[in-house]
Amino acid sequence: MCPGRQTDQGTSFGGKALASLRSGNLLIGQSGGATAVINASLVGAVEAALNDTRIKGVYGMHYGIAGLLNEDLLDLRQQPDTLWPQLLYTPSAALGSCRYKLKEQDIEKALTIFRRYDIRYLLYIGGNDSADTAHRLALAARKSNYELYAISIPKTIDNDLPFTDHSPGYGSAARFLATATQDSTMNTLSMPSHYPVKIIETMGRNAGWLAASSALGKHDESDAPHIILIPEQTFRAERFLAQVEEAYRRYGYVVVVASEALRDEQGQALGASGQVGVDAFQHPLLSGTAQALVELVKQELHLRARFDKPGDFQRMSSRYASPVDRQEAYLVGQEAVKAALRGENDKMITLVRHDEPTYHCSTGLVDLKNVANVQHLIPETYFDAHNAMVTPAFYTYAQPLIGEPLTRYPRVDTTKVITL
Amino acid sequence: MCPGRQTDQGTSFGGKALASLRSGNLLIGQSGGATAVINASLVGAVEAALNDTRIKGVYGMHYGIAGLLNEDLLDLRQQPDTLWPQLLYTPSAALGSCRYKLKEQDIEKALTIFRRYDIRYLLYIGGNDSADTAHRLALAARKSNYELYAISIPKTIDNDLPFTDHSPGYGSAARFLATATQDSTMNTLSMPSHYPVKIIETMGRNAGWLAASSALGKHDESDAPHIILIPEQTFRAERFLAQVEEAYRRYGYVVVVASEALRDEQGQALGASGQVGVDAFQHPLLSGTAQALVELVKQELHLRARFDKPGDFQRMSSRYASPVDRQEAYLVGQEAVKAALRGENDKMITLVRHDEPTYHCSTGLVDLKNVANVQHLIPETYFDAHNAMVTPAFYTYAQPLIGEPLTRYPRVDTTKVITL
Incomplete structure (x- = not known):
């Protein structure tokens, strides 16, 4: 702190x-x-x-x-x-x-x-x-x-x-995002070959606290999310794609959590740039961050990808x-x-x-x-920019805010196989 | 039934x-x-x-x-x-x-x-x-x-x-969608002028049961959702826009729930057509149904609109x-x-x-x-195509499947005003 x-x-x-x-x-x-x-x-x-x-x-x-x-x-x-x-x-x-x-x-x-x-x-x-x-x-x-x-x-x-x-x-939105990331990942895990790459888009136009909170149900390196993209960090497509490829190679699937607003080296917002297309009236098409990341992964890595965008649910979820x-x-x-x-x-x-x-x-x-008008962004001690992941210090900070810790879902022991 | x-x-x-x-x-x-x-x-x-x-x-x-x-x-x-x-x-x-x-x-x-x-x-x-x-x-x-x-x-x-x-x-996904529609609508209601039109995209490529279930927390005509778009019905942009305009005039905000796959009279999927744009490689851009509806509302009605897309959360939500x-x-x-x-x-x-x-x-x-390979679609008795809304018979059918009925959130009585 x-x-x-x-x-x-x-x-x-x-x-x-x-x-x-x-x-x-x-x-x-x-x-x-x-x-x-x-x-x-x-x-x-x-x-x-x-x-x-x-x-x-x-x-x-x-x-x-x-x-x-x-x-x-x-x-x-x-x-x-x-x-x-x-x-x-x-x-x-x-x-x-x-x-x-x-x-x-x-x-x-x-x-x-x-x-x-x-x-x-x-x-x-x-x-x-x-x-x-x-x-x-x-x-x-x-x-x-x-x-x-x-x-x-x-x-x-x-x-x-x-x-x-x-x-x-924050604590409630964080609890929602951490739980939703766990839940949604369970679907990917049931059939990793179907859509191996999942993008989850969170709110947070300038601060990455919400995207970071998605990691509060992550118990070890192999757990989702594998990559967190926050607005405090410049988005570099090449690095992102290399990270996706690496996670895919290691785990067979990749869950990326991305803040709704990411900017590249030129300050251009992802999903708002010309590369994403124009509509019938030649307006630039604001496809949104998640859609832009999905397209990037599909085109460059030829991996099937899709996205969840909880939108207002993350700020409103009563349960x-x-x-x-x-x-x-x-x-x-x-x-x-x-x-x-x-x-x-x-x-x-x-x-x-x-x-x-x-x-x-x-x-x-x-x-x-x-x-008034001062924004508190994620400090460097809470986010490892190189690995696009929160640090242990972030867990210490954020865990108490969501209440009871999220446990990992139980899994079938897949080492117990039938052999003749 | x-x-x-x-x-x-x-x-x-x-x-x-x-x-x-x-x-x-x-x-x-x-x-x-x-x-x-x-x-x-x-x-x-x-x-x-x-x-x-x-x-x-x-x-x-x-x-x-x-x-x-x-x-x-x-x-x-x-x-x-x-x-x-x-x-x-x-x-x-x-x-x-x-x-x-x-x-x-x-x-x-x-x-x-x-x-x-x-x-x-x-x-x-x-x-x-x-x-x-x-x-x-x-x-x-x-x-x-x-x-x-x-x-x-x-x-x-x-x-x-x-x-x-x-x-x-179905019952669990329906409970999620009905609750999420209620919750997300609460955000719209807090500030209807900010984003008066909300689109929620549900799963269901051929059958509209999931989109329909979003109405299970709707208690009267003024409650959200106001328009439900299901794949069993041909999507007609003009009619849709007229319905959005009418609901906006009546309630000051509009919540639309749309199945992920809607087709127009030509059988063209919404969000997959040329009108939505092409990417840098001239691939048609699959913006998705919700994004396409948002663009339509913004361009034709000049109303601010945005979308939630719960994606895999709707099939996975444990809570x-x-x-x-x-x-x-x-x-x-x-x-x-x-x-x-x-x-x-x-x-x-x-x-x-x-x-x-x-x-x-x-x-x-x-x-x-x-x-095997037979699909049971929403029957006409459950869906009023003219009003793009489920019928009372649908409630009778679907309500027991989600368990305890969803009550309406309490509201402040806004008739109790201060006058000098």
Whole structure:
């Protein structure tokens, strides 16, 4: 882990004295791509807010900051009590989400709405862009002497937020991808000669954390995946093909896990280049990374190949959610309310890892200005670029996040043969 | 259900008298695409065989009939006792599978091997092609007066085997697809404006049972999927686009589930036609059905669209397996051994549905000559071609096969808004 992550700021809260905090309404929103556990953060925050007398109204942005700007606000105190425990196990963003970058004129409008609705506590669940949104609103409020406590709650399957050990949402997507890679590989193993090369395309446009997580069910070198392609590494077709050939020679089949965005030496995205074709209107055909890799393997190595692309399943799978991830998502939601009520402002909740006596996380805080628009990519200690594979240090880091380790499926002992 | 399926042949076994059955070795193989529960059939058969004194050796074909022809036979009595209960929950074909069409000279060779290894009971787990293989071997044995009892055990996620109410393997893939469609749709719902059109590509080259199963989590017209495209129906781009537009107008988003193989009026496969492009070597680019539909929607309707392609996950998902499916897969395995030991030959085990007092299945038998190479497609009563949607009769048929019904995820009540 990067040393910067280790600071437990949980004991150093230096907010305003409680007595002087203005009571008012709390507004919470969900932003960016949804996850299997983003609702757990919502539930954690809402349950904490509903039970605190200093908070009057508990409001939800309908479709994130875009909903705020449209004054489309939901009354969360009027939801049935039974909703919250159910949402804890419901994937996706129950309030609705958005991908919207605040314009300058939006900020003034948002402040006007805060005043109109007496919003004093602002919680925004999201990734880097959402941290930027919360930061800009906090700055604007301070500048115009409007008392607002803005806290960002981390969330992203991409795991690319800085200053937090990891991001809620990642553990569940990682558990899905590790299990799905194990399961899908079982099909290849049943008939390696049929489609000896399988490509699995994961999300992750800039960071390879998701692709890397596919290895969490890999127990030895011969297990899948055999090659992991991450966006942090330049894609070199020749090297890739040599690696596929080598794995095929050794194991008789090859499973490749590839991030959705890979770039070659020229910075050209794989699957978006002219080599892949043009459509009837001469638009370049965006076949996607997996399809491009399949074509490459077929054309250059003459091996049968096909791909799986779980797409939104990897961020939404309710059945594969990591219990650890869900619990931590709930925790950061609760802590956000507590921090705001302690007078913290313009901060993001972080997860701080402890390994003694066993893995667990406490929370910390980091200034939003340090978070916004910064991406935390896979460090070199976690990825062996030469072998296109994660390192043992990555397992140490990521294994606890998915909960119970994935065991290997049992196999028939094929040395017990019949001889006459 | 088609009337032909209703005949319960469970009471009409007319095999040879038990006393005269020749004792010998049993050989079992797995064939074709694996499923989440094909091992349950193996376990059912092996457990029945291990416990019967009339069966001496219990042998497994390593990689199906291809393994037989290579005399690559596994000794299943030498596997640890602990293996079988574990395999019950292990996806894929534990013995290894194959897709191999018997040549004439193979049949003579297979008979020679049967004689050499004293194989008297032949069980082959698979779909239509595998039934054909078992049938041809049974015929050849009879012709050369070799006493052999050959029973086929049904298996296919495609659910296209005739004379059985359904095929083991289908219920689990259906449960996966219905759940995955629900989960993936939750992501679209969180931000409909981002990617309002989602395409989910399922397996099923000739039969639409898998695509149809995606609707088993749909509770009313507004729920996803909104359009199901099956190979039994000619693909008409204009009609499809009109349906997408209509659903988008009504619901603000559209989820389309498409079988991997769709053909237009000219019999041209979608995603394989010239319109999709050619690669650097002028090979037609096989972009796949989902990619072709995405391009169509983007170009013609100017709506953002993307696709999920679960691929092998849908046949392999251990966590989504239907308990009913697993239990039935085990049952047909057990019944195959019992049938062979009653002297039945050249037959496939079928599942016979009973709805009283509640859904359950008994088994029957059908002559392999009636099964081999016949495909059972979705009947018109199960699919409303005009609306590209399954009918209520399909729900009645398919719902019990996936086990517990899928409930709708809870939603925030968005009528409870804040007004000043």
